[in-house]
Every structure is written in C-alpha cells, then in structure tokens.
Amino acid sequence: MSGGMNGKPKRVPVLKKSECSRCHAPFVAGQTCIEIPQVGLGYSTGKRVCDECFQGILKKTWDDLEVIKVI
Numbered sequence: 001m002s003g004g005m006n007g008k009p010k011r012v013p014v015l016k017k018s019e020c021s022r023c024h025a026p027f028v029a030g031q032t033c034i035e036i037p038q039v040g041l042g043y044s045t046g047k048r049v050c051d052e053c054f055q056g057i058l059k060k061t062w063d064d065l066e067v068i069k070v071i
Helices: 051-068
Strands: 009-015 032-036 047-049
Touching: 032 051, 047 051
Parallel strands: none
Antiparallel strands: 009 032, 032 047
C-alpha cells in the first residue's frame, strides 16, 4: 500500500475553535494547521496538528528512514 492511496498531509484553515491532536495546543478560527489523513478511515477527517508537532513527526519519520537505509 502506498502513502498516496490515503492522501497526503495538507495545510487547512481552522474554521472553529479546536486543538492539536498531538499536543492539545489550541487552534483558533482563521489560523491554519496541518491535516494528516488517517490510514484505513477512507472518508473521515484526518488528524489536525500544529506546525511544531508536524515538524516533530517529519523528523521522526526521517530518522526512521535513515535507520531503514542501512538494513
């Protein structure tokens, strides 16, 4: 299964008060956040994370890929 089948993370506008699904920082209407599709949940809304959490996710993914390269 390729990542493209489930979509890719995208920047979306925040329409109502909510929070980051990872660190629970508040979002306010008018700002943007990153929406990450959830694997296996075809038509549901993805998880929304703040920019800082998204950078942490990217770093962890990069680190994991570096480990896999040497296998």
